[in-house]
Amino acid sequence: MQLNEITLTNYRNYTQLSLDFSPKLNVFVGDNAQGKTNLLESIYVLSLTKSHRSNHEKEIIAWNQDFARIKGLVGKKNSNIELTMIVSSKGKKTKVNGLEQSKLSQYIGHLNVILFAPEDLSLVKGSPQNRRKFLDMEIGQINPKYLYYLSKYQTVLKQRNQYLKKMAFQKKHDPLYLDVLNEQLATSGSVVLKQRLYFVQLLEKWANEIHQKISFGKENLAILYKSQMSLTSELSESDIYKLLLHDLKQAEDKDLNQLTTTVGPHRDDLVFMVNEQNVQTYGSQGQQRTTALSVKLAEIELINEELGEYPILLLDDVLSELDDDRQVQLMEFIDNKLQTFLTTTSVGHLEDKLKIKPKIFYISNGEVERISDDIDR
Structure with a gap:
């Protein structure tokens, strides 16, 4: 291309x-x-x-x-x-x-396109929001289905958060309507989560290979998908749907108290591990920059693998x-x-x-x- x-x-x-x-x-x-x-x-x-x-x-x-x-x-x-x-x-x-x-x-x-700018060096050290944005932009390029369901998820999430605030102020609510919102959120959210898990699995494979080369074989890189849910890449969309629906239901009281949805892909993050240590917390600046560079170069190979x-x-x-x-x-x-x-x-x-x-x-x-x-x- x-x-x-x-x-x-x-x-x-x-x-x-x-x-x-x-x-x-x-x-x-x-x-x-x-x-x-x-x-x-x-x-x-x-x-x-x-x-x-x-x-x-x-x-x-x-x-x-x-x-x-x-x-x-x-x-x-x-x-x-x-x-x-x-x-x-x-x-x-x-x-x-x-x-x-x-x-x-x-x-x-x-x-x-893959963009590598100075701010991308803070991919490792920056906020979870930056890493979620990174996932959304890169997965969206190779999978239009992801963008479609991410948009649906964000729309329902906004509706659910608005309803939580309305329930809190009016001191009454319609539990059936909240159930409908939970089901819609779990339907789109399960697709988003499944695609993220797949992407991270591929990204880690390429990033570790590149990271080893840049570090002259001294360091191994692992990329973990961090979620409040018990997620593994082996789970199907149906399994993730059931988990997310269950967790949304369990979190309703907490969500009402905080007036926001506390469970779901909009709260998740990535963790980068170099030689089994969290490089965000314990890595040197050089290790953090090598990790960011490895991830960016890995995207290139991943897209080629997926799209040819x-x-x-x-x-x-x-x-x-x-x-x-x-x-x-x-x-x-x-x-x-x-x-x-x-x-x-x-x-x-x-x-x-x-x-x-x-x-x-x-x-x-x-x-x-x-x-x-x-x-x-």
Whole structure:
């Protein structure tokens, strides 16, 4: 899979821009606040319909403009696909080969990307919410069914929480209605949980192999799915449904007291273990960064295993956050394997690390000033 070309209209500080890319390595070079990360972000938004930098899609619309549009031509094994993503005051609109898609789950998955940005180094040390978001975004790319049931789960969860608050204030409730909400939540939640368990099992296999290589065989990495429920990967969706329904029923008094749903995938987390110790709590900064890097690289292999094609890799100024050894490991992993887009403030430090001939885009003030196939010396 590769992104052959992209066209931006009214996207942040780009009024109009059209570029075609190398199938291997593309480097966006520029000082801070010139637009290199905006360009990388546009590829992410084209893939997943949302930004990794903002929760409000309208922020990508250029100042004093009514809409922003991203159009990309994606090359896959057996076909070329044109993707279009439009954001306006009316919301989002997505098209595949010119045909508007009524559901995001019908659109997401046509262009698979893995983003590695400085904030991803906090995947290990950051909040459980960040790790749940990581699971949702990555599983959603390879399994549209997951996005569909996650959306249903979130809708029912909101209804249940609203009803809990209503019950508390009115001092009365309809137990049958709560039972219906519990059943709906367990139905969608069991699909979400089953897919998460499957994904984590595959992720651990690849991440441990990569982690061992980066640590020169000194460390083993295990990834555990942490839940209040007694979950194992061997459980079927039906088994998980029964467990979740039982736990939701058991937690009703507690939920009424706290005015929120305390059980379910929205409360779960990931735990990373290096040599059987929790790296979030006891690991060094180097171990935490190696773990984050291993997980990101594992995603690449996992997507290839599941879909039969490598995704596109987006590296947003991440090399500056890694030491020389990890930079070398990362660039060796990329070597001729998948299309990569990389942002940096300078390219001189890359010369000794690159085995791939890059296509370099020099960016200033929302414009690509020039394009080169050689690193400036």
